[in-house]
Amino acid sequence: MKDRQLRDGKIVRSEEPLNLESPFENLDGFITPTARFYVRTHFPVPKIDKDEWRLSILGEVEKPFDISFDELSKLETRTLPVTLECAGNNREFLEPKVKGVQWALGAVGNANWTGVSLSILLERAGLKSSAREIIFEGADAGELEEAKAPRGKVTFARSIPLEKAQDVLLAYRMNDVDLPPLHGFPLRAIVPGWYAMASIKWLTRIVVTDRSFNGYYQTLDYAFWKNGELAPLREMQTKAQIARPANGETVPANSNVRVHGAAWTSGEISKVEVSVDGGSTWKEAKLLGESKPNAWRLWEYNWQTPKAGSATLIARAFDSRGETQPVERDWDRGTYMINQLLPINVAIE
Secondary structure (H helix, E strand, O other), rough: OOOOOOEEOOEEEOOOOOOOOOHHHHHHOOOOHHOOEEEOOOOOOOOOOOOOEEEEEEEOEEEEEEHHHHHHOOOOOOEEEEEEEOOOOOOHOOOOOOOOOOOOOEEEEEEEEEEEHHHHHHHHHHHHOOOEEEEEEEEEEEOOOOOOOOEEEEEEEEEEEEEHHHEEEEEEEEEOOOHHHOOOOOOEOOOOOOHHOOOOOEEEEEEEEEEOOOOHHHHHEEEEEEEEEEEEEEEEEEEEEEEOEEEEOOOOOOEEEEEEEEEOOOOOOOEEEEOOOOOOOEEOOOEEEOOOOOOOOOEEEEEEEOOOOOEEEEEEEEEOOOOOOOOOOOHOOOOOOOOOOEEEEEEEO
16 A cells, blocks of 8 residues: 555545545444544535524525524434445546546545434425425535636535435434534535435525526536436445455465455445456355445455465445446546446455
């Protein structure tokens, strides 16, 4: 493993904006500790006074309203384990190299999120019959240097279709503590099963619209080619990643070596297979813990290593819908949704 600049145990991918990756080889439990959870920002982290903050619900609703943090925290709560993955996770492995944050394996994590169901606020507001999409707007904003970006300050915002609203959690706690500033304090959306760009941090406005949202981060960025048209990124693709042995690691010969990692999808993982010969043959791994929707599944495989030499390890996941991972990269996905099989090369001594 090559030298890496670290901050608080995470890999620094950029300073401004701040992007920190969690070393995936440190995976050791179902819940990712908050201090080890990856950090993804597009602009400077907003400084928000919880007592002054308000969340606005407006647009195609009968009774638009604002709600304070104190009022919000008194509503019925629920806690969900949800895996969030940056849509550009694994970008470092693409050849030829592409633009964007060069994430390796660790722009993903699984946390317990506590908050209020979006549906509670929508019910209070009363949706009009014209309601079609729901836009989440964060307090993070800034000017973009991209040629195709609009001029002036751009707010980070994304939308979901109305039918997805029932799944969304408005979270103000992460792993049983108040949401940290780097993860969206005081409130963020959690959109289970979707890439993390939809789980807007530093949430300030929820706008119900009667048409498709065409914001910058919905159409020009975080979009891909689908049937000849640009479509917004949504569901996480099925994927398994090997945590250990890590790429370039040396393992003992003639020994039992634990190969382990995590797998996730937009539904539930049904099976993980491991190859220790570059994909020529496959063996089923053991799934650990209980299956929980929209949360990753840990797995392990006991590998009897041969005599000294080298080996190429690959893991692949299958989900409850029968989906699995492609062997080759689909370049219509641009720099996102990277889930093709990823070889891990190890030495045996």
